Amino acid sequence: MVDTASRSADADAPGLVGAVEHDIREDAFPIKGWDHVKYYVGNARQAAHYYSTAFGMTLFAYRGPEQGYREHAEYALKSGGVVFVLAGGTTADSAASEHYARHGDGVIEVALEVPDVDKNYAHAIKQGAIAIEEPHDLTDEHGTIRRAVIGTYGETRNVLVDRSGYTGPFMPGFVAAEPMVTPPPKRFFQAIDHIVGNVELGKMREWVGYYERVMGFTNIVEFVEDAIATEYSALMSKVVANGSRKIKFPINEPAVGKKKSQIDEYLEFYGGPGVQHIALATSDILAAVDAMRERGVEFLEAPDAYYEDPEMRERIGEVRVPIEELQKRRVLVDRDEDGYMLQIFTKPQQDRPTMFYEIIERHGSLSFGKGNFKALFEALEKEQAKRGNL
Secondary structure, X not given: OOOHHHHHHHHOOOOOOOOOOOOHHHOOOOOOEEEEEEEEEOOHHHHHHHHHHHOOOXXXXXXXXXXXXXXXXXXXXXXXXXXXXXXXXXXXXXXXXXXXXXXXXXXXXXXXXXXXXXXXXXHHXXXXXEEEEEEEEXXXXXXXXXXXXXXXXXXXXXXXEEOOOEOOOOOOOOEEOOOOOOOOOOOOOOEEEEEEEEOOOOOHHHHHHHHHHHHOOEEEEEEOOOOOEOOOOEEEEEEEEOOOOOOEEEEEEEEOOOOOXXXXXXXXXXXXXXXXXXXXXXOOHHHHHHHHHHOXXXXXXXXXXXXXXXXXXXXXXXXXXXXHHHHHHOOEXXXXXXXXXXXXXXXXXXXXXXXXXXXXXXXXXXXXXXXXXXXXXXXXXHHHXXXXXX
């Protein structure tokens, strides 16, 4: 059984996700926190084994043909407050199979836990949200979950969930499941920090305005093309967040450059807009990276020059581990007026060069690693060149 209270406590862990003091009762669109992220994948059983093994997540619930769900097999995994649901089609014409044929493995739902689904949905629709599923109940012997769905960029959906009246393993229809592999003694990450979307050229402001209008989010950070650029490519990005700053959605669009940017590559291979990466908050990035590398996860490699730059070292100052230890693992570091942060990015986690992950450890900093953009982009372009897509 998922302990909803303990999941929320993990997600609210201080110093991890950049949350600020905020009373959600003041919001027209109140959000308690992240609920889960659902993927459509080519083979859910194998994907669940990969995330269990490589990411240290724990399988805890399942539903599929055995429970009367004939078109999909769905595996729910968790790590602290992070819950991923991996859904694969069991028929060629299922929603997951058709989505996979167009996009490869990718996120279909970003679910948010809210106190009143009907109130949130009514506000969103009044403000021009894309209506997909009206509020409705899902019920089994463990109680009732209230749910509604609104659209966002591409085929991605924002699901609104109220699970206050439910005590089952995860969602109605799911049964408790045993872990696929022995869970690690210490989890690698425990919360979602932010979820990044890629949209087409000229669409970023439109979707920022959508979240501001529909969910009452605020544009908290903006990066223009000069800030996120190399000799060859560039992008523009804005970050919207709710009042508590628990829910943060950076939205990227490509900018004109000499060559194809990582955003262009994503849009081409994903077949349109979608979730680019999920940032996972950890309390020990060195241990997480060591464990994940040992299990086969590949990370982007920042160059030695990044760590040996005297200006960077002076700007960063003292952090909890020697720079040499960060260099050994290729972990990036950045500092702002509130503190510092450590971060590293995986390579794409599927055959298409689309979705990847960020592992982040925050020490006061509320930023997104602006000082690391050049090193990160150069590492990304190096991988693009290997694929022949730069």
